[in-house]
Amino acid sequence: MDYENGKIEVFFGPTGHNAPDDLEQVIVDFIDSAEESLNIAVQELENPNIAAAIDRASRRYKTSKPKRRISVRIVVEADYLRESSPIPIPDPD
Numbered sequence: 001m002d003y004e005n006g007k008i009e010v011f012f013g014p015t016g017h018n019a020p021d022d023l024e025q026v027i028v029d030f031i032d033s034a035e036e037s038l039n040i041a042v043q044e045l046e047n048p049n050i051a052a053a054i055d056r057a058s059r060r061y062k063t064s065k066p067k068r069r070i071s072v073r074i075v076v077e078a079d080y081l082r083e084s085s086p087i088p089i090p091d092p093d
Helices: 023-032 048-059
Strands: 037-042 071-076
Touching: 023 048, 037 048, 048 071
Parallel strands: 037 071
Antiparallel strands: none
């Protein structure tokens, strides 16, 4: 997305529900194009391809000088992951 020049792109998906765009690939491509920083706020992060793209971004170096890694910050809402009672640990036998 090019906000500085007034260009905003809109995508609808996922294709699995007969939408025209593959949102997963759009998101991965966007993350892979990050050159300086990446700030993410999502409710949940379950997609392994998107998680892998974030990991790649965190290991990539900035295009500017001095040579430093891209800044990656993530805010995730995790209350939905909490269980009302402890999950039993499986017996190894």
